[in-house]
Amino acid sequence: MPAIPSINAPLIEVFSSIQGEGVLIGCRQVFVRFAECNLTCDYCDTPFHAGQTCQIENEPGSGQFNSHDNPICMAEITRLISHWQHISNNVHHSLALTGGEPLLHADLLKSWLPEVISILPVFLETNGTLPAELEKVLPLLDWISMDIKGSAVTGVPTPWADHADFLSISGDRLCHVKFVIDQSTTEDELLEAARLVNRHAPTTPFVLQPRTVASNPVLDGKALMELQVIASAEHRHVRIIPQIHPWLGVD
Numbered sequence: 001m002p003a004i005p006s007i008n009a010p011l012i013e014v015f016s017s018i019q020g021e022g023v024l025i026g027c028r029q030v031f032v033r034f035a036e037c038n039l040t041c042d043y044c045d046t047p048f049h050a051g052q053t054c055q056i057e058n059e060p061g062s063g064q065f066n067s068h069d070n071p072i073c074m075a076e077i078t079r080l081i082s083h084w085q086h087i088s089n090n091v092h093h094s095l096a097l098t099g100g101e102p103l104l105h106a107d108l109l110k111s112w113l114p115e116v117i118s119i120l121p122v123f124l125e126t127n128g129t130l131p132a133e134l135e136k137v138l139p140l141l142d143w144i145s146m147d148i149k150g151s152a153v154t155g156v157p158t159p160w161a162d163h164a165d166f167l168s169i170s171g172d173r174l175c176h177v178k179f180v181i182d183q184s185t186t187e188d189e190l191l192e193a194a195r196l197v198n199r200h201a202p203t204t205p206f207v208l209q210p211r212t213v214a215s216n217p218v219l220d221g222k223a224l225m226e227l228q229v230i231a232s233a234e235h236r237h238v239r240i241i242p243q244i245h246p247w248l249g250v251d
Contacts, residue, residue, distance in 0.1 A: 007112045008071040009105060010035040010050035016060030016084060016092065019123075020245030022145050022207050023176045027093035029123065030060070030081050031251075035070075037100045039127055042155035048100035060084045060091075074112045082119050094142065098125040106133035113140040128177075131165035143175040148193045152184040153211060160196065167200035174204050176239075182211040182218045187230055194234035205237045215246035 012033040019027045035050035053067040068076075085092055095116060102109065103126055113122060121142035126134070128146040146166060151158045167174070177197045181190070197206045208227055210217035217224075224240045231238045245251065 007074040007108060009074050009108050009112070010071045011054040011077075012047060012050070012100065013055040013057075013065070014077060014080065015055075015057040015065070015251060016088075017250050018245060018248065019093075019096065020243050020248070020250070021209060022178055022241060023205055023239075024093070024123065024143065024145075025241060025244060028091045029094050029096040030084060030092050030120065031096045031098055032077060034097065034099045034102045034105055036104050037127070038104060038129060039101070039149065039154070039156060041149065042153070046100070056080070060088050074108070075115070078112075078115045078119070081116060085119060092120055094123040095120040096123045096125060101127055101130070103130040103133040103137070106130070106136040109137045110140070113137065123175075126166075128166040129159050129162040131162060131169050134166060134169055138169065138171075138173065141173050144170050144173045145175060146170065146177050148177060148179045148196070150179060150181075150185060150189050150193060152186050152189055153180050153182055158189070158192075160192070164196060164200065167196065170201070174201050176205040176207045177201065178207045178209050180209050180211055181224075181227055185227065190227060190231055191234055194231040194238065198235040202235070203237065205239050206231060206235045207239050207241050210240075210242050212243045212246055217242045 012035050014032050016030055019025055019029050035048055037048045050070055052070055054070050054072055055065040056068050058064045123143040124141050125145045127149055148163055149158055179193050194206055210219045228238050228240055
C-alpha cells in the first residue's frame with residue numbers, strides 16, 4: 001500500500017489565546033494562522049507572508065514560542081492541539097483558522113480538518129471573498145466569522161458580488177458578519193453592507209467593529225451609537241463590539 005502523503009502548510013504561528021472579536025469574544029481558542037492573503041487592506045496589522053519558519057507556542061497561553069520550518073507537517077499541529085486540550089482541562093472552545101486568508105488553502109484544509117474535528121470544533125475567520133473555496137470545506141466548519149471589506153477603511157474596492165455569494169453559501173454556520181468602521185466610513189457604504197447581510201442572513205448579528213489604533217477604538221461611544229442607528233435601518237441585529245485583546249495585552 002502506498003504511503004499516505006503528509007499534509008504540509010505555510011503557517012505564520014500557532015498559539016492559544018482569547019477570542020477578542022465578535023460574538024465569541026472571551027472564548028479560549030487554539031489559533032492557527034495561515035500565511036498569504038488575497039487582499040491588501042490598509043488597516044491590516046497582521047504579517048501574512050510565509051517565511052522560512054513559523055512560530056509555535058511552547059505551552060498554551062505562555063507567550064513563549066519556538067521556530068519550526070515552513071511549510072510544517074499538519075499532523076504535528078493535530079498532535080499539538082490534542083496535547084494542549086489534555087494538559088489544560090479542555091479549556092479551548094474551538095480551533096480558530098485565521099490568517100492571512102485561510103481559504104486560500106481550502107484543498108489542504110479539506111484534507112486536514114477531518115483529523116481535527118474530533119478534538120475541537122472549527123471556527124473560520126475569513127474575508128468572505130472566496131465563495132468557491134468555502135464550498136470545499138463548509139461541512140467541516142462549525143462557525144464562520146465573515147468580514148465585509150468596506151472600501152473607505154480598507155483602501156480597496158468592496159467585493160460586493162463575492163460577499164453576496166459567500167453569504168448565500170454560509171448558511172447557519174455564519175455566527176456574525178463583521179464590518180470595520182472608522183472616521184472614513186460613509187453612510188452609503190454602511191447601509192449597503194447592512195442591506196446585504198439582511199438580504200442573505202437576516203438573523204445573523206451584523207457587528208460594527210471600530211478600528212483599533214494604539215490599543216484603543218478610533219471612534220467614541222457617541223459616534224458608534226450613531227452608526228448603529230444608521231445600520232439598523234437595514235438590519236435588526238446590529239452590535240457594536242470592539243477588539244478586546246489589545247486591552248488584555250494578549251494576541
